[in-house]
Amino acid sequence: MFEKSIKAYEEACQVIPGGVDSPVRAFKSVGGTPPFIAKGEGAYLIDIDGNKYLDFVQSWGPLIFGHCDEEIEESVIETVKNGLSFGAPTLLETELAIEIVEMYENIDKVRFVSSGTEATMSAIRLARGVTGRNDIVKFEGCYHGHSDSLLVQAGSGMATFGSPSSPGVPADLTKHTLLCEYNNIENLRKCFEDSSDIACIIIEPIAGNMGLVPASEEFLKECRELCDKHGALLIFDEVMSGFRASLKGASGIVDVEADIITFGKVIGAGMPVGAFAASKDIMAHLSPDGAVYQAGTLSGNPVAMAAGLTSLRKLKSIPNLHTELNRKAVKLVEGLKEVATKNGIGLQVDTRGSMFGFFFADKVPTNFKEVTDFCDFKRFGKFHHEMIKKGFYFACSQYEAGFISTVISDSMIDECIAAADEVMQNL
Template sequence: MYDKSLKAYEEAQSVIPGGVDSPVRAFKSVGGVPPFIDRGEGSYLVDIDGNRYLDFVQSWGPLIFGHCDKDIEEAVLNTVKKGLSFGAPTELETKLAAEIVEMYENIDKVRFVSSGTEATMSAIRLARGVTGKNDIIKFEGCYHGHSDSLLVQAGSGLATFGAPSSPGVPADLTKHTLLCEYNNIENLKKCFKDSNDIACIIIEPIAGNMGLVPATKEFLQTCRELCDAHGALLIFDEVMSGFRASLTGAHGLVEQNADIITFGKVIGAGMPVGAFAASKAIMSHLSPEGTVYQAGTLSGNPVAMAAGLVSLRKLKSNPSVYTELEAKSQRLVNGLKEAATKHNIPLQVGTRGSMFGFFFCEKMPNNFKEVGECDFERFATFHQEMLKRGFYFACSQYEVGFMCTTITNDEIDACITAADEIMETL
């Protein structure tokens, strides 16, 4: 069934560390051979052995309209014919930035980069430049890319391998990173008592790198109040939730405004792209207007801009798509919950828009530590068995799932039926 993928994996390991270009793809936490993908078709992935999988990962979030959407594909192909990259300004950058700015009351300007890691790294540098302070607060289990100062209890891929931080990161580069437990208000207040040099809080308002764990209303309110009281900036990392949880991401679901928002590949419809955005006053500190330096040769790549422009305009013209996607997500997780309950298996489920998560545990986790107490062996078995039946879920209990418009209710029901069969054996 996976003969070609097995051979491809062995060949990849000879020339690529671990055989993959992003650690979680190696399937180490769920076992088995990672299928090597040949193509995507709407709701499905097809591997090089010809196996088809209903895809609940969707390139880790950005493919809201599924694989090979005709409108986005046409825009990409037309742009490619004009050239792949120029390293010079194009009107596409301005048009996409204008679409984003129009949606957010607290955003005036956007700076495009090539990845979510660049976006969060640059947002933190900007916050330090604006405030003149050095320390940052991040939360256990929140992943903000692999820049040095953020690889402290970073969740996701690092947590999958049981490493809370990474060798190769000097202590001097993390001494200004204050670590706080997610959703723990007293812990957060203590950070501000311990330091008067805090430049910013960076947080995933809907954490998607320890499974789906949303921040509570009270916790986000406290983040906002403490930043205001101590002259710090609040950064919402919406690399995953931006334009996913709602038309305006987590920002559209919570009552607090962030000072800086970071975005990821959703704004490029799956192309390599990221961005950070803020008010005119904050962004005026950024070069070439100000003295905070940030640059990138491929920033604002025209192909990514074209793909993102079509995708965002499709979403803006049909905002009811989020209602549809949330209903599908709830249909899926409710079905999984019902199947688990039927077979006396503890399962906790949740959704935020088109994002969903489920945990094999007795109570819904509220932070990274509680996620770590879930039954990872049971999740791994479930993942393996679902994959055999043609259903592709994120390959770690620490990852979130995503719904796309092309997945049908019949396909969701087929997934639930398969899950019910598996739950009986778990």
């Protein structure tokens, strides 16, 4: 059933560390061999063994319209005919920037980059340059890419200066990172008591990297108030939730405005892209207008811009798109919860627009520690393994959110729930 993928993985391990180019793809947390994908068709992935999977990962979010959407595909092909990259300005960059800026009252300008990691790294540099301060506040369980100052682990005490969580990251590069517990207001306040040198808070307002764990609106308002009180900037990392949780991401759901927003994934519709955006006053500090340096040879790549522009315009043109996607997401997770309960298994579920998450747990986790303490990771691994065999492709980690695309139908969801029922009878 997986013979070709197993062989492909063994060969990949000889020339690629761990056989993959992003660690989660190795299936280490769920066991088994990752299927090697040959192609995508609409709602489905097809691996090199010919197995077909209903895809709830959607390239980790960007494929709202599924695989090989005809309009996006055509825009990419037409753009490629004119060249892959120029390292010079194109009209497509401006057109996509206008589409984004027009959606937000607190955003005037956008800088495109090539990845979410680059977007968050640059946003933090910009915040430090604007405020003239060094410290940043981040939260356990929020992933903002793999730049050095963001790879930190918890130390002792409620609020602590971070220590590196990866070899190769000098302590000097993380000593200005204050680590807090997500959704813990008192913990956050203590950070500001401990330091008068805080440049910014960076947060996933809808965390998708410890499973789906939204920040409460009360907590986000406290982030906003503390930043205003102490002269720091608030960064919303919407690389995953942007245009996914709603047309305006978390910014369209909660009544809190960030100073800087980072984007990614969806605005590339599957092509490598990221962006960060802010008011004209903040962006005036960014080179070449200001002194805060940031650059990228492939930034604003025309092929990525074309894909993103087509995708975003489609999103904006379909009334109630996110309402319908959320209906399907709710149908999926409520169905999973129902069959779990029937089989005596605790399952906690949540959705935000086209994003969904489920935890094998008896309590709803609200932060990273609770995800770690409450959740049955072994059971999730078994569930994932058995669902793969039945043709349903979920994120290969309890720490990752899932996604609904427009091409996933109610009947497909019903098939998934029925398969989950069979699997959970043996969990």
